[in-house]
Amino acid sequence: MSTSTVIEGLRYTFPGAEAPVLDGVSFQVSEGTTTAVLGPSGVGKSTLLRLIAGLLPAEAGRVDVPQSEDGVPVAMVFQDPRLLPWMTVRENLEFALEAAGVPAGHRRARWEPLLASVGLAETARLRPGALSGGMAQRVGVVRALSLNPRLLLLDEPFGAVDPLLRAQLQSALVRLLTERSTTAVLVTHDVQEAAVVADRVLVLGGRPSRVVAEQRIELPHPRDGLSSAVAAKARAIRGALEACAPA
Amino acid sequence: MSRETDRGAAAAVAGTLLAVLMGWEGLALHLAAPALPAPTQVAGMAAWLARDGTLFTDMVASLRRVFTGFTVAAVLGLGLGALGALGGQWTAGLRALVAVIRPIPPIAWIPLSILWFGLGDPSAWFIVFIGAFAPVFVQTCWALSRCPPRYLELSRSLGAGPWLTLLRVRLPAAAPGVVAGLRTGLGLAWTSVIAAELVGAQSGLGYRIQMHRVVLETDGVMVGMVCIGLCGLVMDGLARQVERRLVDWAP
Numbered sequence: 001m002s003t004s005t006v007i008e009g010l011r012y013t014f015p016g017a018e019a020p021v022l023d024g025v026s027f028q029v030s031e032g033t034t035t036a037v038l039g040p041s042g043v044g045k046s047t048l049l050r051l052i053a054g055l056l057p058a059e060a061g062r063v064d065v066p067q068s069e070d071g072v073p074v075a076m077v078f079q080d081p082r083l084l085p086w087m088t089v090r091e092n093l094e095f096a097l098e099a100a101g102v103p104a105g106h107r108r109a110r111w112e113p114l115l116a117s118v119g120l121a122e123t124a125r126l127r128p129g130a131l132s133g134g135m136a137q138r139v140g141v142v143r144a145l146s147l148n149p150r151l152l153l154l155d156e157p158f159g160a161v162d163p164l165l166r167a168q169l170q171s172a173l174v175r176l177l178t179e180r181s182t183t184a185v186l187v188t189h190d191v192q193e194a195a196v197v198a199d200r201v202l203v204l205g206g207r208p209s210r211v212v213a214e215q216r217i218e219l220p221h222p223r224d225g226l227s228s229a230v231a232a233k234a235r236a237i238r239g240a241l242e243a244c245a246p247a
Numbered sequence: 248m249s250r251e252t253d254r255g256a257a258a259a260v261a262g263t264l265l266a267v268l269m270g271w272e273g274l275a276l277h278l279a280a281p282a283l284p285a286p287t288q289v290a291g292m293a294a295w296l297a298r299d300g301t302l303f304t305d306m307v308a309s310l311r312r313v314f315t316g317f318t319v320a321a322v323l324g325l326g327l328g329a330l331g332a333l334g335g336q337w338t339a340g341l342r343a344l345v346a347v348i349r350p351i352p353p354i355a356w357i358p359l360s361i362l363w364f365g366l367g368d369p370s371a372w373f374i375v376f377i378g379a380f381a382p383v384f385v386q387t388c389w390a391l392s393r394c395p396p397r398y399l400e401l402s403r404s405l406g407a408g409p410w411l412t413l414l415r416v417r418l419p420a421a422a423p424g425v426v427a428g429l430r431t432g433l434g435l436a437w438t439s440v441i442a443a444e445l446v447g448a449q450s451g452l453g454y455r456i457q458m459h460r461v462v463l464e465t466d467g468v469m470v471g472m473v474c475i476g477l478c479g480l481v482m483d484g485l486a487r488q489v490e491r492r493l494v495d496w497a498p
Contacts, residue, residue, distance in 0.1 A: 086419040095407075098411065099402070
């Protein structure tokens with residue numbers, strides 16, 4: 001049985017649009033690795049994640065995520081933390097586990113250590129309105145990881161936070177992904193974020209969009225975003241992006 | 248709100264009230280007797296009506312009618328409103344029916360309600376029900392059918408089924424709108440009961456106003472009016488407290 005996630009020939013057209021936004025998008029994600037997807041605005045990066053998550057119906061192609069015995073196939077972290085404001089942090093986390101069919105008695109053990117590992121154990125009783133943007137996004141990541149997904153999808157999760165906090169959140173994410181050997185696809189517009197977090201970078205481009213370039217990042221984790229090696233990778237990714245940008 | 252701001256607001260309210268009372272007293276001196284009784288005269292009448300118990304009895308009678316009519320309107324408004332929101336095309340007829348009934352003021356139903364239920368409580372309950380039902384129905388329907396798509400997408404991404412999504416996402420997300428509808432319904436229930444009592448009851452604040460009007464006791468009329476205003480204010484204040492507790496997460 002394959003342990004890689006296989007995405008093959010995905011095509012999607014927005015309702016009312018004449019041409020597809022994505023067509024023939026194919027790639028594989030090896031188990032325990034993180035693949036970043038970059039591309040110009042409107043290229044269909046978030047749409048690709050929604051197709052993989054099954055939130056949008058693909059017109060063609062397939063998504064094959066390996067089965068999981070004690071977790072869900074796919075979990076998603078959205079651009080906004082998307083915590084339900086009428087629930088406390090604990091209730092938000094337990095709701096996700098309830099939706100995934102985890103028995104009530106087993107839920108706490110799934111979210112509590114994760115929440116503590118991102119330094120938010122004290123927030124369990126708080127409502128999302130009492131959290132900062134960075135804290136709420138960390139809870140969003142904890143919610144997705146507590147589901148033990150075979151594939152974690154991250155849709156520009158740190159796009160709305162300031163650069164200093166973003167670096168901290170990236171480090172926390174890399175630590176969690178590494179510790180749990182989680183397979184992840186990260187959509188981002190930040191080349192440095194891709195160079196710090198990912199093992200491989202795919203560039204989407206063209207009309208309709210498809211994978212037009214690929215960069216491997218074979219640097220050990222954790223990576224320093226200011227190091228020359230990461231900066232060199234970020235430049236290479238930027239070069240690939242600029243090469244596919246419309247003139 | 249800080250204590251200083253609270254004090255400032257209280258002072259502003261007191262100042263406005265004092266200015267209105269002084270202006271009212273001054274105006275009453277220049278108008279012919281029954282047209283505008285002075286505040287002191289109204290206060291005297293209020294004290295007299297309070298002493299003999301009439302005021303209290305009428306307030307209780309009106310409040311009981313509001314409670315009965317509003318309870319029925321709330322239960323049916325919530326239930327049918329949920330049905331209207333979740334029933335899709337199957338309940339389009341129900342939504343259209345309420346849309347037609349909604350603009351008809353409760354007072355227009357009074358002749359029919361007297362014919363159907365006679366003079367007395369059932370007629371007043373019906374008018375209160377008519378006044379309160381539409382806002383509860385419309386707000387419930389509106390709030391339930393406009394759950395933010397991002398919450399529904401989250402629920403789907405977590406694999407929650409329709410029942411869990413309804414209970415844990417759609418209903419709580421709709422709560423602020425539903426509670427606002429109940430508050431509006433309660434306010435309209437109160438104004439409706441007064442209208443119903445003006446012509447179709449043997450007790451209550453509306454009935455008392457009508458009795459005083461017949462004998463040109465405008466001070467008694469104004470006592471009734473002030474009581475209606477104060478009762479409405481207290482009821483809305485209580486409803487706000489309940490709203491704050493129920494949906495304290497809402498912005």
